[in-house]
Amino acid sequence: IEAEDAAYLRETIGPLHESELGDVLRNLGHDQRQALVRLMGEEFDYTALTEVDEAIRLSIVDAMPNDQVAEALRELDSDDAVYILEDLDEEDRKEILAKLPFRERLRLRRSLEYPEESAGRRMQTEFVAVPPYWTVGQTIDYMRDEEDLPESFAQIFVVDPTFKLLGAVDLDRILRTRRPAKIEEIMHETRHAIPAETDQEEAAQIIEQYDLLSAAVVDETERLVGVLTIDDVIDIVQQEAEEDIRRMGGVGDEEISDTVLTAARSRFLWLLINLATAILASLVIGVFDATIQQMVALAVLMPIVASMGGNAGTQTMTVTVRALASRDLDIYNAGRIVRREVLIGLLNGVVFAVLIGIVASLWFEDVALGQVIAIAMVVNMLAAALAGILIPLLLDHFGADPAISSGTFVTTVTDVVGFFAFLGLAAWWFAV
Amino acid sequence: IEAEDAAYLRETIGPLHESELGDVLRNLGHDQRQALVRLMGEEFDYTALTEVDEAIRLSIVDAMPNDQVAEALRELDSDDAVYILEDLDEEDRKEILAKLPFRERLRLRRSLEYPEESAGRRMQTEFVAVPPYWTVGQTIDYMRDEEDLPESFAQIFVVDPTFKLLGAVDLDRILRTRRPAKIEEIMHETRHAIPAETDQEEAAQIIEQYDLLSAAVVDETERLVGVLTIDDVIDIVQQEAEEDIRRMGGVGDEEISDTVLTAARSRFLWLLINLATAILASLVIGVFDATIQQMVALAVLMPIVASMGGNAGTQTMTVTVRALASRDLDIYNAGRIVRREVLIGLLNGVVFAVLIGIVASLWFEDVALGQVIAIAMVVNMLAAALAGILIPLLLDHFGADPAISSGTFVTTVTDVVGFFAFLGLAAWWFAV
Incomplete structure (x- = not known):
């Protein structure tokens, strides 16, 4: 690149797969990418832009003149084009759309009208649709003659004259059937057509649950507008799992290509909330400062109770959040699962109470202290189990994403209960 | 079910999709399932067993006589059959295999010989393979006449007489091509054949990276032995993301259908490790017990420093673990990412140092205490950034899964450094 040897670059980079080209872009510096x-030039495969983070994509697209972007988008499948367009600002997007041929402009604009992260946004608007009265032979001949087919497809759709969806046929079914058979005889009714407004996560769940290779996307009048393919589903599944992991770790939508300032800012809020809850826990400790002054061992031991509760609460919460996401947990079995978690908490609580009780008794040569910490441990493990399951359930019930905020709430409960149970019990016990 | 009304059950449950039947099984009690x-009877779709947790699957299969299991397996695709067989104990497995027809037994046994979670285990051994000199017409006629085809397929493979893989053709390509064309003219060389020993996660990554609908699985002599389809990939992607989330949450391979005892035991180890590290942190506090006795405010404030460090460390660790999993992080850019994380840690460290410094100064009316906690906060946030990135990198370097154990190590570092920096600094500062 330094040598500006265009011919050499075209030769080595031209034949790369889009995802490999994406890797190359990721490892280059800002100026080198441009x-x-x-x-x-024309040898650049713009599909590679869908393989990199938003920050890299924007830096490349923003540096290109809008003319060139429009030219590039024409070469792409509609879903990839939408993927690139949706991150641009309003003005650029309008200008680029205006430079596209009428039909493509119409298609892209329609996709962009659907809400973000909906099936309509992610769908591909190129698909093969035939009338039900065609024969297998006619259909095969049509596909042999027609130039304007999608780049690849696994299913063809059957529609009536108003483009209302009637059914679908998998390609292997067509290949196995003799030419005179009518399409309507071999099609299956698509019971799983996806309304374009559907959230992408829900759409992916449908495709995944029924092991479909692709699913029809329909508008509110049940007319076929696009197709969601299984490779989109993989991207969505991965994106959603990724989102859950990030939210549970408190890093929001951060990407590794974000600048230091962006990343620091996106983590700031979570840390601020944590500061508030940590101060809350400190206030609880502050209540018992006189007791601590009399018996410093309490200050030494108190983080153990809080930390064990925090860990047990996180375990329960992880199971709960995942069970909610995979729909293994619903109101029908919530009661049973709550009972289960409380029992697990009680069981491990008792085991670790005995352990820490013995350790504390020996360490400070004080059996009473061992008894106090043991009781506090059981109490906090039970609180952890209850918080770990009830908080995500409540958040989910009120429409919030349980992955995003459960963690802080759960550890707040286990810190506060842990310090209060241990110090309060000690204050009462040793005062008696 | 209570009424043992078999006819009614067959009528209502028979037409359900396998995944819906799986949901039904999940919501039934143990005896009801059996x-x-x-x-x-014969109306039961055993594919549903691949949709439920291992515990449920085993409870159903174990209760069935081996004859009946063998009968059921014959109806399934080979990958589903292997999925059910692999959980059974050695003896049952042998007995069931012995009851299967020779060809199927051979196929299943070969799949089972590959290591767990390998491509060979997950592959489907039913596929369509044709010689390169066939024409499109011959191929279509073959597919129309042949009875013994896989239930559905998206690709056919091209092999030489020794079954060595030459290439593959997508079905849409066949449908678009005229009958006289030779298969070898339209096939693409499969550059992405997957050796059967490959780990399933790696295999899924290949299919996903190149947006394939299915990929050929080959043995060590490059002969075609099976096909890995994209719906397997979705399952694998989901399973692996799930695994990462669970491991980061410290709940191993627990499933929500596990018994209380199993779950409690599987969480025990993690809690035990946490107890050990919590005691380690307590030992650090114990070193400074004289200082705490003189100044109880230290005991009140010290959990704040540790907790903020723990949270910041978890954030960095989450980003690092995910970047390692998606291969966005490797030795080429590790240096840059470490620098980035240290800068983020420094930035947020300074911000929160100022915040907590002011709060502590006002709360205890002691500016010196505010200064001490501020400095300790910066130190611990930097330690958190370094631990959050270096620990997963090191674990990955030594071949361990960074998701499974990073959490404990990182919070151990932030607890120890947090308590030591705050209490040590205070002891020195107020002694001077």
Whole structure:
């Protein structure tokens, strides 16, 4: 790139797969990326832009003149084009759309009208649709003659004259059937057509549950508008799992290509909330400062009770959040699962109470202290189990994402209960 | 079920999709599940067993006589059959295999010989393979006449007489091509054949990266032995993400259908490790017990420093573990990412140092205490950033899964450093 050797670049980078080209882009510096795109010219495969983070994508697209972006988008499948367009600002997007041919503009604009992260946004608007009265032979001939087919497809759809969806046929079914058979005889009714407004996560769940290779996307009048393919589903499944992991870790939508400032800012809020809850826990400790002054061993031991509760609460919460996401947990079995978690908490609580009780008794040569910490441990493990399951359930019930905020709430409960149970019990016990 | 009304059950449950039947099984009690399978008889779709947790699957299969299991397996695709067989104990497995027809037994046994979670285990051994010199017409005629085809497929493979893999053709390509064309003219070379020993996660990554609908699985002599389809990939992607989430939450391979005892035991180890590290942190506090006795405010404030560090460390760790999993992080950019995380830690460290410094100064009316906690906060946030990135990197470098154990190590570091920095600094500062 440094040598601006365009011919060499085209030769080595041209034949790469889009995802490999994405890897190359990711490992280049800011200026080098733009130089690469410029030097490759028409040989650059813009699909690679869908393989990199938003920050990298924007830096490349923003540096290109809108004319060139429009030219690039024409080469892409509609879902990839939408993917690139949706991150641009309003003005650029309008200008680019205006430069596209009428039909493509219409298609892209329609996709962009659907809400973010909906099936309508992610669908591909190129698909093969035939009338039900065609024969298998006619259909095969049509596919042999027609130039304007999608790049690849696994299913063809059957529609009536108003484009209302009637059914679908898998390609292997067509290949196994003799030419005179009518399409309507071999099609299956698509019971799983997806309304375009459906959230992408829900759409992916449908495709995944029924092991479909692709699913029809329909508008509110049940007309076929696009197709959601299984490779989109993989991306969605991965994106949603990723989102859950990040939210549970308190890092929001951060990407590794974000600048230091962006990343620091996105983590700031979570840390601020944590500061507030940590101060709350400190206030609880503050109540018992006189007791601690009399018996410093309490200060030494108190983080153990809080930490064990925090860990047990996180375990329960992880199971609960995942069970909610995979729909293994619903109101029908919530009671049973709550009972289960409380029992697990009680069981492990008792085991660790005995352990820490013995350790504390020996360490400070004080059996009473061992008894106090043992009781506090059982109490906090039970609180952890209850908080770990009830908080995500409540958040889910009120429409919030349980992955995003359960963690802080749960550890707040286990810190507060842990310190209060241990110090309060000690204050009462040793005062008696 | 209570009424043992087999006819009614067959009528209502028979037409359900396998995944819906799986949901039904999940919501039934232990005895009811077995009764349902018994009452449905031949109408029971055993594919549903691949949709439920291992514990439920085993409870159903173990209750069935081996004859009946063998009968059921014959109806399934080979990958589903392997999925059920692999959980059974050695003896049952042998007995069931012995009852199967020769060809199926051979196929299943070969799949079972590959290591767990390998491509060979997950592959389907039914596929369509044709020689390269066939024409499109011949191929279509073959598919129309042949009875013994897989239930559905998206690709056919091209092999030489020794079954060595030459290439593959997508079905849409066949449908678009005229009958006289030779298969070898339209096939693409499969650059992405997957050796059967490959780990399933790696295999899924290949299919996903190149957006394939299915990929050929080959043995060590490059002969085609099976096909890995994209719906397997979705299951694998989900399973692996799930595994990461669970491991980060410290709940191992627990499933929500596990008994209380199993779950409690599987969480025990993690809690035990946490107890050890919590005691380690307590030992650090114990070193400074004289200082705490003189100044109880230290005991009140010290959990704040530790907790903030723990949270910041978890954030960094989450980003690092995910970047390692998605291969966005490797030795080429590790240096840059470490620098980035240290900068983020420093930035947020300074911000929160100022905040907590002011709070502590006002709360205890002691500016010196505010200064001490502020400095300790910066130190611990930096330690958190370093631990959050270096620990997963090191674990990954030594071949361990960074998701499974990073959490404990990171919070151990932030607890120890947090308490030591705050209490040590205070002891020195107020002694001077």
